Amino acid sequence: MKVLIVDNVNEIAExxxxxANIETVVNNxxxxxxxxxxxxxxxxxxxxxxxxxxxxxxDNAKNLKIIARAGVGVDNIDVEAASDKKIWVxxxxxxxxxxxxxxxxxxxxxxxxxxPQAYEHLKKGVFDRAPFxxxxxxxxxxxIAGFGRIGSRVAEIAxxxxxxxxxxxxxANKDKIENLGYKFFNNLEEMLELSDYxxxxxxxxxxxxxxxxxxxxxxxxxxxxxxxxxxxxxxxEIALKEAILNGHISGAAxxxxxxxxxxxxxxxxxxxxxxxxxxxxxxxxIEAQTKVAEDVARQVVSVLNGEPxxxxxxxxxx
Numbered sequence: 278m279k280v281l282i283v284d285n286v287n288e289i290a291e292x293x294x295x296x297a298n299i300e301t302v303v304n305n306x307x308x309x310x311x312x313x314x315x316x317x318x319x320x321x322x323x324x325x326x327x328x329x330x331x332x333x334x335x336d337n338a339k340n341l342k343i344i345a346r347a348g349v350g351v352d353n354i355d356v357e358a359a360s361d362k363k364i365w366v367x368x369x370x371x372x373x374x375x376x377x378x379x380x381x382x383x384x385x386x387x388x389x390x391x392x393p394q395a396y397e398h399l400k401k402g403v404f405d406r407a408p409f410x411x412x413x414x415x416x417x418x419x420x421i422a423g424f425g426r427i428g429s430r431v432a433e434i435a436x437x438x439x440x441x442x443x444x445x446x447x448x449a450n451k452d453k454i455e456n457l458g459y460k461f462f463n464n465l466e467e468m469l470e471l472s473d474y475x476x477x478x479x480x481x482x483x484x485x486x487x488x489x490x491x492x493x494x495x496x497x498x499x500x501x502x503x504x505x506x507x508x509x510x511x512x513x514e515i516a517l518k519e520a521i522l523n524g525h526i527s528g529a530a531x532x533x534x535x536x537x538x539x540x541x542x543x544x545x546x547x548x549x550x551x552x553x554x555x556x557x558x559x560x561x562x563i564e565a566q567t568k569v570a571e572d573v574a575r576q577v578v579s580v581l582n583g584e585p586x587x588x589x590x591x592x593x594x595x
Contacts (some may be wrong), residue, residue, distance in 0.1 A: 278581045279318060283307060284325035286347045287570035297578045313337055321577045323347060323570070326557075332358040343580040345573035348373055348560055349427075350508060351590050352481045359591060366590040367576045370426060372569035373560035378430035380559045381476055381506045382438075384530035387553060388502055389414055394550050412502075415439035420472030420497075422465065422488065423507070424449040428478035432459060443468050469496035474504065481508035491516040500527045506559045509534040518544045521551055528552070532559050 279300040282290055294301040307315070312328070316338045323345045324330070330344055335358050343365040344354055351368055359366050387393060390411035398405065419435050421428050424446035432442045442459040445468045454461045462468040465488070469475065475497060479485045489503070489512040497503075503526060505512050514535060520526040529545070530553040536542040537557060545552050560566065576586040 278320045280321040280323065280577055280581075281315070281319045282323045283312075284327045284347075286323050286325060287566040289567055290323050290347065290570040290574035293571055293574035293578065297582075299578065299581060316341065320581055321345065323573055323577060324353075326350060326353050328353065330354040330359070335359060335362055335364065338362070338364070343367065343577055343586070345577050346590075347566070347569040347573050350480060352508060354590075356591050360593065363593055365580055365586055365593060367573060367580075367586045367588055368590055369569035369572040370588055372572050373562075373565040374426045374430055376562040376565035377427050377506055377559040378434060380532065381427070381431050381478075381504055382434050384504050384506060384532065384553065384555075385419075385435075385474060385476070385502070386414065388504065388528050388530040393553055414474075417441065417473040418443055418471055420445070420468045420475045422446070422468070422475070422477045423479035424454065425478060427507075428476075431476060431478065432457070440474075443472055466493050466496045469493060470498070472497055472501060474502050476504040477507050477511050479507060479511060481511055486510050487513045487516075489513060489516070491519065494520050495525055497526065499525055501525075502527055503529040504531075505529070506532040509537060514544045518548060521545075521549055531555075533557055 280294055282301060282303045283305060285305050291301050291303055313334060316334055317340060320340050321343045322341065325347050330353065332355050335355065341364050344359055346354060346368040349368055349370050351366060354366055356366050391409040395409040416439055418441040420443045421432055422445050424444050436442055443462060444454050444459050445462045445465045451461045477488065479488065487510065491513065494516050503512060503517065517526065517529055521529060528551040531545065532555055534540060534543045540546055545554065576588065580586050
């Protein structure tokens with residue numbers, strides 16, 4: 278058995294595989310064409326979110342049995358095509374929960390207190406507080422779209438900060454949410470109308486693409502702030518640009534973009550100091566990358582030994 282590791286996955290994945298006597302190749306510099314040429318040699322591949330697993334690639338993957346995403350989102354993997362070829366797709370839904378939740382709160386607070394702008398100002402030798410008057414999170418209403426592992430953890434932290442928690446998630450348990458002291462909404466727009474801040478924690482798919490758009494973004498209170506540490510495209514970038522420029526949205530903190538890594542193509546790039554942007558750092562902690570790499574590597578070992586994976590994204594057998 279032979280497994281390929283790409284995308285700078287934490288080195289513990291290689292250790293887990295080698296300890297299981299599985300031949301392992303680490304190559305973080307494969308181009309799309311190079312990967313097409315060599316993928317037939319491998320029984321498994323471990324990746325993050327850079328490498329694209331397309332139908333074309335899978336057509337060449339004659340021996341592939343498992344695609345392991347060291348992280349949560351699988352929008353860079355053609356899961357349907359993999360399923361058609363009886364290839365497992367697995368992820369690690371728990372490993373980066375804490376990292377992404379903490380990052381979301383960090384972005385919210387940095388946005389509220391104008392920390393990046395003040396830092397850049399001070400670096401120029403100018404000590405002036407006046408331009409950087411901020412807002413407190415305490416007492417404000419935080420609208421959370423998506424109440425899975427990350428969304429619910431964000432709510433826990435924000436509650437400690439004294440924020441009022443509003444939740445929209447059609448798949449969540451209303452009673453459970455209300456027992457936690459949060460307010461549950463069946464309707465997204467009704468939640469937006471009461472939100473001082475909005476953060477989204479949903480997967481990117483056909484139902485969530487442009488979830489926040491040119492129509493409903495104005496349902497948010499004037500002066501509201503938006504955080505997106507989920508996936509680019511859940512919040513429509515052009516709609517957000519317009520709402521920032523006309524003053525309806527007072528600020529946005531974004532970790533993710535539609536055209537990653539081509540940030541200069543983003544409509545929001547460089548248009549306003551009210552927009553805080555960072556390069557997809559949500560899961561970029563040593564702890565998170567270690568956890569997800571070890572988790573998916575162990576799942577690869579299981580599958581190559583004829584056992585089912587722990588957290589499959591697709592269902593190959595009933």
